[in-house]
Amino acid sequence: MSSLLDVRAVCKSFGGRRVLGPVSFTLDAGEFCAVTGPSGSGKSTFLNLAGFLDTPDAGEIHFAGKAVPPGDARTATRLRRDSIGMIFQSVFLLPQRSVLENVLFRARYSGIPRERFMARALDLIDQLGLTARMRQKARLLSGGEAQRVAIARALLTDPALLLADEPTGNLDAESAEEVMRALSDCAARGIGVLLVTHNPALLRHVHAHVECREGRFSEPG
Ligand SMILES: Nc1ncnc2c1ncn2[C@@H]1O[C@H](COP(=O)(O)OP(=O)(O)OP(=O)(O)O)[C@@H](O)[C@H]1O
């Protein structure tokens, strides 16, 4: 069976300076993989390519067995909308809106009425332990709660791939554990989860780990 995400010798340069690659990487459905490495080594650049927010200068990316050529903006948009959830270090919640409204916000881009997502949103809020906070404005949440709302929002459309860039960067150890448990649960349900983290203590949760250094990947030694 082909991998969920299959990145083949991709390279990315900015302003003539190569910041990533060539890098090859595969992630299967249900696999939880971490990318670590120093600041500026190319981790977020890689995640943006894997999430089709940006396009590689060279190499290929296959999603669920199909190549997505860099010029195929239509497929990239569809994958981002339907099949990929992204979580960023800054959670970008709407501060004056409730937890439930923030989770449902993702439905806005689907072209499907948000009422149709309601049962799914309530289920995710429950799974992430946020039911008691559901009507609360996002600005009143703790960091860990806010990050769990971001996870629920990313999962609203049942993505096959979840990309998380330092989702625990601003959290204390206990909240970071909550977020890691939530990501582990996603992998256990069959989602491919790719996590960027600086925190070695969190690596015990993951199945696989690669290190990014100066734009290249290696198995940690
Ligand atoms: N849009 C861009 N334009 C120009 N340079 C960029 C751009 N995006 C990233 N870079 C550069 O590419 C390099 C890798 O950046 P990247 O954000 O991927 O690092 P990172 O490993 O995620 O670092 P951190 O751990 O600090 O988040 C950096 O030198 C950065 O300045």
Ligand SMILES: [Mg+2]
């Ligand atoms: Mg980064």
